[in-house]
Amino acid sequence: MQLFPCPFCGPRDETEFHYGGDAGNARPDGAEVPIESWTNYLYLRSNPKGTAREIWVHMSCGEFFVMERDTVTHKVLSSTALGGEHAA
Amino acid sequence: MRDLAEKWSVPPDWRNATIEVPGLKIGAVAGLHQRLVSGDLAAWAEASGFDGPAVGAFGLAEGMRYSVRLARDLLLAVSTTPFGMATGWFSEGFAVTEISAGLQVFEVEGPALDAFIARGTTLDPAGPPSASATLSFAGIGAIVYRRQRSLRIHVDRGLAAYLWTWMETVAANIATGSRN
């Protein structure tokens, strides 16, 4: 059972969190965006073995945040609130 | 087709439901006024007079009216008296929604309270403070903090019957364990 640090609440049990995809996967707007860009946004993933930057949501408090962690050792490297806000 | 009313236990009448085993007493708390408040929480505090600190997980709530922190920009305002304020959007920068009937409140007390908590959540009540009082408790989302010497749990009204059955089970386990 992993402990993830919610930037607002601090460490909580992994069961309180939900994975939200790659961090930095910007959404291209518009009905006319090239289908490749849309497909990249919608489906393609970095899925790194090792350090990953991901979006997570702490379902208890609803906070969406960026977490850096190692997908092999499960060591958590950092967690940052969206918009650059850090927990007090 | 089986009538599932026969399968699922009848939800208790919260007005007089209690669970009592050696070391533990659990009951429902009625009549609390509750509101969700989002946005500029300082502005809300000024406008409403709810100026105490908003308690986090296992925090100690004091007074007739107090705030429980749910998220970075969301709190639950709790009061024994009506709020006397409208709901909706306030130009000072906060949003208010009525939730008094939406959250069922339970209170747990007794020397076995720690044992009760240890069965409900993996979060360490003696650990570093956690800013939000919402946590996974008994497998569902709940708002958990302390009030005097007891633990208060707010849970979505629809899941109150589940939590009650869970508390009955756990209370029995605790009682059996301490008897042996």
Next chain:
Amino acid sequence: MSAARLATGGSAIDRSRPIRFSFDGASVDGFAGDTIASALLANDIAVVGRSFKYHRPRGIWGAGVEEPNALVDIGGPQASPNTRATTEPARDGLVAKSVNAMPNALSDRNAFLDRFARFIPAAFYYKTFMWPDWHMFEPRIRAMAGLGKVDTDWTSPGTADQVNHHCDVLVVGAGPAGLATARMAAGAGLSVTLVDDQREPGGSLGHRAGEIDGKPVAMWIEETVAVLTAGGHLILPSTTAFGIYDHDLVGLNQRHFDGRRDTLWRVRPRHIVLATGAIERPLPFANNDLPGVLSADAALAYLRRHAVLVGRRVVVATNNDSAYEVAAALAEAGADVTLVDIRRDGIPETPAKVRLVKGRALAAAMGRLRVEGVTLDDGTRLDADCVLVSGGWTPTIHLFGQAKGKLAWSGARAAFLPGDPVDGISVAGAAAGSVSLSEVFADARTAVAPLGPTTAALPRSTGPEATGGIVAAWPVPGSKGRIWIDYQNDVTVKDVELAARENFVSVEHLKRYTTLGMATDQGKTSNLPGLALMAGITGRTVPEVGTTTYRPPFTPVPLASFAGARVGELMAPVRRLPLESVHRESGAIFQEYGGWLRPAHYGGRGADTDRAIQDEALRARRSVALFDGSTLGKIEVIGPKAAAFVDFLYYNTMSTLKPGRCRYGFMLSENGVVFDDGVLVRLDEHRFVVSCSSSHVAAVHARLEEWRQDRFGRDAVYIHNATSDMATLTVSGPNARKLLETIDLGRSLDDADLPHMAIGHGSYGGDAVRIARVSFTGDRSYEISIPADRAEPLWAHLRQAGQAFDAVVIGLEALMILRAEKGFIVIGKDTDGTTLPHDLGSEGPRTKRQTEYVGRRSLFTEEASRGDRLQLVGLTVPSGEAPLPTGAHGIKRESGRLHSQGFVTSSYRSPTLGRPIALALIERGAARHGETIEVQHLGKVRTATIAAPCAFDPAGDRLHA
């Protein structure tokens, strides 16, 4: 008699409390404090089970968790197949039966299999049974499978307790290392939890000689436990640490012996000390699996703890010093002891009354059902009724391995030891390869050093010190006879040689090909000898061969412990309606819908069910119906940018909605698929209410929150899920307004004031209510939302007032008919995970909207633009026919084959129309109204005609009637 109980002694047993239990139908006497194994030994029951494959007779090998042979099925309420007799307390009245033996362990009718052993070596099944077909053979092979038996009459004696626990230091193992560490950690002011799988603390101190701080070990144990208890530290006996999981969560299983199920502990310590000891290994010689061949250390444990002398004429075979104390003790207790040491030099002094044969190893054990003698490698034959072996010690580093700790090979210890340190974990004592108490206590000091200074003194060993002195004695290739490596799964030296011959030389291939280490003991005695043999065969070193992965659990854990209280109602909660009790009293029949327990219909059970539902639907159309719609989502979207926000979230433009009005719309996923539908209410300029489907509330809430934080900014808009705050009571039908006008709702219900798709505020009995004129039935409808805890009087009032109008209370089933008559969809029923909004006839936003919304780009892919998409239609059947089965497929015939062209999603008999109605998703359906197609269900074909989805009041006049 060979094994027997001595007249005196036995630290673990209470001679004043005799007990009696049954084994294989025979009565066995023992004392409180006996294990099943010690009692069987005390009664000289040598054959206690049969091996998995060859059905070889097997006796007790060990005295602990490593036991490969002595497995029994325990019956009764505490039924537990495959229980280790060596760790299971003997209890009065307990019923135990040997496993894999018919009718019993002593005379097993499958014993003949051993005679064919040469034809059924490791993995033989891959090489045969292919002709004519495996199916011909499998049933008989399958019937041989398994060890113990599941009791099919058993009912659960209750659920297991589960406890979360936090502490500074978790010490696993209450032997000398664990006790010393716990005491010193406690002295450092840390909170300590000490667990041990034995009922009493002490570990090896319970049967090995020693003296600590000038006191007998028993006194030191007692004193240490007293110090820990007084300090408020938690000591859990009979508790196994079975796994270290992510971020150092340790799983414990605690046994109780009072009828309770075991307790699962999830412990999150700041630091873990593994003081888990070591397990004695067998020695390789022919027939080393005969009953009467025991671990030397186990024999000592049985002697000192249970006062059981395992044999009269005992051969002790060893390659290390630890067996000398065993030989001495057994000789002291009256046995005739010959000690056979493979070493010539550097060996301890020969104990009194013990014959020493040095420089020799055992070649074979002899006997049929139990040991009758041994031969040495020089051909010498010795009589014996018991052979005690010590092949050295394997540190118990399973948990260290689970925590991804690297192991380091020690030639001096002939074992893998913990290698590079792992953050947060220390290993101490025999688990770290230490032998003497002095070394063990030094480990304890090292283990607690990083935790801070301690006030507790380091214990001192003041008695004789154990020594190691091992010379490896691994199984070697080409050995004569049948030498067992894995007792339980019947893996011999020859099997390992066969695996090597066939290129299964990787340690994982070896394991899987031969099943070495895959039995219920998970190879605690067999893994190291097995891989050492593979190293010998392939000319590699032991560390080059490496170990297999350590996986939880360390010892088998009851499934019930993992399940805990999650049984029945607590396994997956359903949500309850505020008015559930009222509905129960009204005779509602409840079903589960989308995670809610809801009235399906009122009255009418069994054969009357359908009639009751039809009746509700019919009466709803005639006059007025009351329906509890409280499950409908009510998520508030509030803030300065609320309008722009809902515009983005919905497929339909919502910002143009005027305050006080509602609009129906779709929410899409980013892949364009219709995710939810429902009515959006605009309360005022900055406040909307999202009425999403009952089962989608949590998911919709999460989506709103995500887009809010990720796209709009935290201060643009706020999301409050107020679904459960209000009950929603629906009044629908031609007489809906008339009924409501008999009740004071504090406002006008005139259509000019409250037209269709508008909302109004009113009050009832002092409570504010919200009235929405939206309709899921196609009739004039009012959804009245009132605080959930105040809904009961209003519901009662509506029912009472309804009597004058012949009002009917309807459940969800009737509502489903009413909405289907109108062609109104239910997401997930009339749509699937491929349905796009234009498949449902909603083309406008896709072609006209210029602003961005979720899922937009996906509506313009190649697939989204195909001409043959499945589209929502109605289906009619020839007059007099029954409704189409939901799930039937429209079919077409192409190139001599049948193909699906869509399927029926909803189908009912419409009491109002007096005929069946159906909704379906059919290929190009929207353009094919009037066309007749074939429909197939479970092989039967019927015809149906494609129609518009709406079968009733297509003009919508009844909304205003």
Next chain:
Amino acid sequence: MTRRYSALSLFKEGLAGQTGWKQAWRSPEPKPTYDAIIIGGGGHGLATAYYLAKNHGITRVAVLEKGWIGGGNTGRNTTVVRSNYYYPESVELYGLAHRLYEGLSKDLNYNVMLSQRGMVNLCHSTAEMEIGARTVNAMQLNGIDAELFSSEDVRRVAPIYNFSPDARFPVFGGIWQGRAGTARHDAVAWGYARAASRLGVDIIQNCEITDFIVEGGRCRGVQTTRGAIRAERIGMAVAGHSSVLATKAGFRLPINSYALQACVSEPVKPILDTVVLSPGCGVYVSQSDKGEIVIGGGLDRVPSYAQRGNLPKLETVIAGLLEMFPIFGQLKLMRQWAGIVDVVPDSSPIIGPSPLPNLFLNCGWGTGGFKAIPSGGTLLANLLATGKHNDISRPFDLDRFASGRLIDEAAGSGIAH
């Protein structure tokens, strides 16, 4: 020549002490060039090599395996073989695999112990029965031996199920496939390895890909821990690690890696004859020929490359199991493990050319790769041999994500996601 496996040879070897057996597969040193390289020595990779040699006569083939063959998901799965799929494209793919499985032991001269004891997907409500009917009808139209079971039918094949009226997830019926069952997972890998090796394929273990050799915009080979190995046709079948290799090759895939846990109880005498899946309980379960109850559930919540079990998921799965079979409350968990699976948005595999010319993909099998090994191998072999799709592999090309033509079996069950 490797000795042929048969009852007679086993008997003769028994008389000779089982000493005459040869290596099941050779372990040669890698050659500098091959006609084709297959990355990944799991079931799919070994099957690809076998069918390249058998179906296309291409035998200068190397299978490069980072660790030991069959050590990934092939050796970690719960061994279910079935073809009860909804969409025609899936039925073609898994149906081919199922048919090949039925002849596999004889084809490979290796008993893979295909045990067709049937599988039932339970339905726990009227709504699920309706979806079940829709599914069965689609399968029957597509030529699959599916039946819609009533609750009595379920009782016949799984009498120890929890038929109590108070069961949390009562049985309304189920989707039955009689030809479904299990096969011995290790034997599939070893059988293909042995047969491929016999046809001349080089199986190179402990050979990890460190980079791709790209020249003129095409893939020309691989750099490995055992040196450079070149070929003009390279296939990858490295479930769980597909993204890792894709990154080395310079592209991304629509894949996330997740741990899928499985566990077994201690072995007990036969008590459960079929494979039973309960969507409500989130568990599928069967009993192995050794007697262990083999238990699988859903994916872990956290993307991961760590092949280790986790406690919360295990607890959920076991709770589901005991709800299905309360009498298993007597049993003990013996072993818990995890494999890393490729999770694709539509839960269908990706088979076809990669964005890097000469490199072909066989990945994205999610939790269902084992049952598809024979067709995954056949199709990747066809791609390597011809450079082109056939009708079965075409729908599974990577281009479906841009066109939107996903093959989403969960979507077919009404799940919007």
